[in-house]
Amino acid sequence: MTNTTNSPTADVRNDSDQLRFPDGFLWGAATAAYQIEGAANEDGRGPSIWDTFSHTPGRVVEGHTGDVACDHYHRFREDVRLMAELGLKAYRFSIAWPRIQPTGSGPVNQAGLDFYQRLVDELLTYGIEPWVTLYHWDLPQPLEDAGGWPARDTAARFAEYARIVHEALSDRVQYWTTLNEPWCSAFLGYGSGAHAPGRQESVAAVRAAHHLMLGHGLAVQAMRAHRPDRQYGVTLNLYAVSPQTDSAGDADAARRIDGLANRFFLDPILKGAYPEDVVEDLRGVTDFGHVHDGDLEIISSPLSMLGINYYSRYVVAAPSDEQPAEPYWRAPSCWPGSEHIRFVTRGLPVTDMNWEIDAPGLVEVLQRVHREYPPLPLYITENGAAFVDEVVDGEVDDPDRVAYLDAHLRACHEVIRSGVPLRGYFAWSLMDNFEWAWGYTKRFGMVYVDYENQKRIPKSSAKWYAEVIRRNALTAQ
Numbered sequence: 001m002t003n004t005t006n007s008p009t010a011d012v013r014n015d016s017d018q019l020r021f022p023d024g025f026l027w028g029a030a031t032a033a034y035q036i037e038g039a040a041n042e043d044g045r046g047p048s049i050w051d052t053f054s055h056t057p058g059r060v061v062e063g064h065t066g067d068v069a070c071d072h073y074h075r076f077r078e079d080v081r082l083m084a085e086l087g088l089k090a091y092r093f094s095i096a097w098p099r100i101q102p103t104g105s106g107p108v109n110q111a112g113l114d115f116y117q118r119l120v121d122e123l124l125t126y127g128i129e130p131w132v133t134l135y136h137w138d139l140p141q142p143l144e145d146a147g148g149w150p151a152r153d154t155a156a157r158f159a160e161y162a163r164i165v166h167e168a169l170s171d172r173v174q175y176w177t178t179l180n181e182p183w184c185s186a187f188l189g190y191g192s193g194a195h196a197p198g199r200q201e202s203v204a205a206v207r208a209a210h211h212l213m214l215g216h217g218l219a220v221q222a223m224r225a226h227r228p229d230r231q232y233g234v235t236l237n238l239y240a241v242s243p244q245t246d247s248a249g250d251a252d253a254a255r256r257i258d259g260l261a262n263r264f265f266l267d268p269i270l271k272g273a274y275p276e277d278v279v280e281d282l283r284g285v286t287d288f289g290h291v292h293d294g295d296l297e298i299i300s301s302p303l304s305m306l307g308i309n310y311y312s313r314y315v316v317a318a319p320s321d322e323q324p325a326e327p328y329w330r331a332p333s334c335w336p337g338s339e340h341i342r343f344v345t346r347g348l349p350v351t352d353m354n355w356e357i358d359a360p361g362l363v364e365v366l367q368r369v370h371r372e373y374p375p376l377p378l379y380i381t382e383n384g385a386a387f388v389d390e391v392v393d394g395e396v397d398d399p400d401r402v403a404y405l406d407a408h409l410r411a412c413h414e415v416i417r418s419g420v421p422l423r424g425y426f427a428w429s430l431m432d433n434f435e436w437a438w439g440y441t442k443r444f445g446m447v448y449v450d451y452e453n454q455k456r457i458p459k460s461s462a463k464w465y466a467e468v469i470r471r472n473a474l475t476a477q
């Protein structure tokens with residue numbers, strides 16, 4: 001690993017009424033290209049798998065698409081001004097591959113690159129650190145037509161695209177994330193089919209996971225060779241995973257789900273090997289013949305940081321005796337080889353996604369990564385919640401979101417005090433946006449977007465977050 005991880009605890013002062021964060025803690029908010037940009041057919045942008053998917057009837061709630069989204073492509077200056085008003089120190093956004101290479105390979109579409117040049121310049125004008133994610137799920141459709149992520153060549157295409165963007169922006173962009181949540185791209189895109197491209201093929205999902213990680217490694221190598229002085233990482237969506245009971249069956253269920261959700265990505269990327277137990281769980285799905293000699297060395301190329309997206313905990317159990325005779329796990333699943341595991345709820349308060357709110361799970365995840373993997377600066381690259389928001393007299397009061405963010409930031413503070421090198425936090429999301437298969441029906445933003453007129457209204461959570469950033473501290477309880 002290239003970066004050392006000096007203890008951040010020295011900076012954390014606990015005044016009687018404040019939980020202070022280390023000086024220089026990177027406070028940010030995150031978005032993704034397809035979720036906010038719109039302008040789907042402008043300036044030479046090609047189609048992505050999400051254009052195809054969202055335009056396929058029945059795939060996205062109410063037939064919503066990202067054609068217009070938050071119209072950020074045209075309103076980015078207004079949006080950056082808003083970020084500055086909130087006092088954000090950093091902004092994490094993704095680059096739309098089909099704007100840069102409309103067919104996924106070959107010539108560069110200069111107009112697409114220019115958009116991101118303008119965005120980066122605008123951010124820097126306000127002193128906001130740009131944090132680039134190269135791939136947040138919008139694979140150019142022609143690459144899917146050629147096989148998509150299950151095809152090995154897609155990894156090479158991704159590295160080529162990364163090199164193009166990096167050459168254009170790395171003079172001004174320090175922080176580079178290759179992939180956002182490869183678990184979702186692989187297992188929702190090719191396993192359950194809930195996400196684009198909507199394929200339901202277990203073998204393809206496992207292959208996709210491997211080629212996503214291979215593309216990540218190749219991209220890191222190419223970018224680091226060009227600019228060793230920049231920060232490179234990947235963002236994984238990690239879960240706390242617990243067994244429902246102390247039974248051996250439930251313990252095995254937890255091992256399996258932790259294996260597929262967390263270790264299947266953490267281990268190759270940070271330790272250079274697939275977890276043996278998960279490979280064994282997947283024996284009935286694939287023989288891993290798609291893994292070539294040398295791949296794992298590439299996949300485990302040294303990183304400067306790790307991005308973690310945290311939302312909730314999975315509580316799991318062994319199959320129950322009452323399970324149907326014709327196993328429901330024959331249905332397409334995002335848990336290949338472990339389709340029989342039951343996900344149970346504990347009756348905790350949930351967000352509008354029906355995800356249980358579990359801030360202690362964030363402590364567990366961060367401490368676990370720090371304890372079990374090589375030391376690396378960590379960043380929360382996403383954390384946040386969807387709730388039903390209403391505009392009343394031109395204002396949006398969202399106390400549930402404030403409570404969610406507050407609880408999770410307390411968790412962050414706790415892990416920093418325990419010695420974990422957590423260096424920054426990005427709230428998901430800056431503004432309401434296209435929530436994938438849920439379309440615009442779920443609102444994750446700290447800024448409300450009125451999709452009728454594209455008006456932005458900072459919610460009370462945005463004002464609360466601005467105050468946390470300004471004080472670099474939470475109020476002690």
Ligand code: IFM
Nearest residue numbers: 032181309382428435444
């Ligand atoms: O909106 C998504 C984001 O694109 C990836 N991480 C989870 C968020 C909420 O579902």
